[in-house]
Amino acid sequence: MRRDIFQAIADPTRRAILSLLALQAMTPNAIAEHFESSRQAVSKHIQILTECEVVKHQQTGREIYYHFNPEKMKEIDIWLDRFRKLWDDRFDQLDDILKDL
């Protein structure tokens, strides 16, 4: 089962969940209230986000708070870096990219 950060953010619901969790830690029920989807559907997305470690959890009584983990997002940023040069810079792009690979 492929389960990396790129797979995680492919789904719009999961991107929305990440945006929510970036603001504050939340329980599955609280998250689900923001969507049309059922709690279980949301829970499945959370599970995927947890598996690829972009989200961590912390239990408090019977509630489980999910936290956003910015660390994993860096991976996307790092991958983007090679392309960023193509829209940032003017010319000597190719050399830079070739150096990276």
Place this chain on the structure above:
Amino acid sequence: MRRDIFQAIADPTRRAILSLLALQAMTPNAIAEHFESSRQAVSKHIQILTECEVVKHQQTGREIYYHFNPEKMKEIDIWLDRFRKLWDDRFDQLDDILKDL
């Protein structure tokens, strides 16, 4: 059919194709040579990349050269921006993000 840039980069083969095309425009056959996959399988990926405009094509005789379009990658970068603050900055992060949304 969901066909956005996030969907496009979810597949590792497509990410590899984008990396190749960022270096130089290539024909489907040339691209396929870099992978285990068949030409048709690669062609399908290219089609998806074309649909979400992260790749453009230009015909020369019987060959079709596919070019990387950095513009579309900006969308990812822009989306990442809100999270970037969480790993770049130290404190006053929440305020910044709340301001964005």
Place this chain on the structure above:
DNA sequence: TATAAACGCAACTAATTAGTTGCGCAAGTT
């Protein structure tokens, strides 16, 4: 003009994903 190369497109299959329903368990409440 016959043949080969470079493709796109359509039909099909296999695998994966998103979502639903129903269950069970642990932690609080009455």
Place this chain on the structure above:
DNA sequence: AACTTGCGCAACTAATTAGTTGCGTTTATA
């Protein structure tokens, strides 16, 4: 002790995706 709430987990279905095979068209080559 009985009931409710918050949750995970498993089985199932429907939709989507990745990949294959085969065919037709256009451009080049012998």
